[in-house]
Amino acid sequence: MNGTAPRKKIRLGVLASGGGSNLQSIIDACNAGSLDAEIALVLSNNPEAGALARARDNAIPLECIDHRDFAQRSDFDRAVVDCLEDRGVELVVLAGFMRLISGAFLEKFPHRIMNIHPALLPAFPGLHVQRKALESGARFSGCTVHFVDEGMDTGPIIIQAVVPVLEQDTEDTLSARILEQEHRIYPRAIQLFAEGRIKVDGRRVQIEPPLPPCCGSLSNPVLG
Numbered sequence: 001m002n003g004t005a006p007r008k009k010i011r012l013g014v015l016a017s018g019g020g021s022n023l024q025s026i027i028d029a030c031n032a033g034s035l036d037a038e039i040a041l042v043l044s045n046n047p048e049a050g051a052l053a054r055a056r057d058n059a060i061p062l063e064c065i066d067h068r069d070f071a072q073r074s075d076f077d078r079a080v081v082d083c084l085e086d087r088g089v090e091l092v093v094l095a096g097f098m099r100l101i102s103g104a105f106l107e108k109f110p111h112r113i114m115n116i117h118p119a120l121l122p123a124f125p126g127l128h129v130q131r132k133a134l135e136s137g138a139r140f141s142g143c144t145v146h147f148v149d150e151g152m153d154t155g156p157i158i159i160q161a162v163v164p165v166l167e168q169d170t171e172d173t174l175s176a177r178i179l180e181q182e183h184r185i186y187p188r189a190i191q192l193f194a195e196g197r198i199k200v201d202g203r204r205v206q207i208e209p210p211l212p213p214c215c216g217s218l219s220n221p222v223l224g
Helices: 021-032 050-057 073-086 103-108 129-136 171-194
Strands: 010-015 037-044 062-064 091-094 113-117 140-147 157-164 198-201 204-207
Touching: 010 021, 010 171, 021 037, 021 050, 021 171, 037 050, 037 073, 037 171, 050 062, 073 103, 091 171, 113 171, 129 140, 129 171, 140 171, 157 171, 157 204
Parallel strands: 010 037, 010 091, 037 062, 091 113
Antiparallel strands: 113 140, 140 157, 198 204
């Protein structure tokens, strides 16, 4: 036979609590063939999450595990981990999942849980980050894909995209421009993992071979 064999697709478990726009960007990348992955499961803690509807519309397996049904966070985490393992998930992707990840969860997926945050970490962790950026007078903001650890947005940084903060920006306008970049870099970070190019050395992520220092337009360079 001619040609090369197709790359093995990694199995993703996407956790989301809300509308799931980042989930949609991952679905689109999978469908376009630019991401060597398949979504084995979309899981939400919120029965009303739009992400579940997106999964249903795309014939992706879905599960809802409501955290309010559990007296202990550890019991909820155990149920989520069991569900992910049953589906053979290799990489856990947080896409607006509004629950903290426990140490027991991390032990099951070491350096295999990714998150995207709408700021240039380590600046502005937590919530209301665009408000913080505007109040601080920051000239640039952006978004960060990172591995999850036990801290709040403190895990090793994989890739970032930079967005200028404009004089007329509001929280909503800045958030919208950052979200466009989230949709661009999250599938890219997952693809780097799928290609086996990500190595974690302490708190530093090494990408082999390395990405260029920046690429894309000057208004939204991507930093690896």
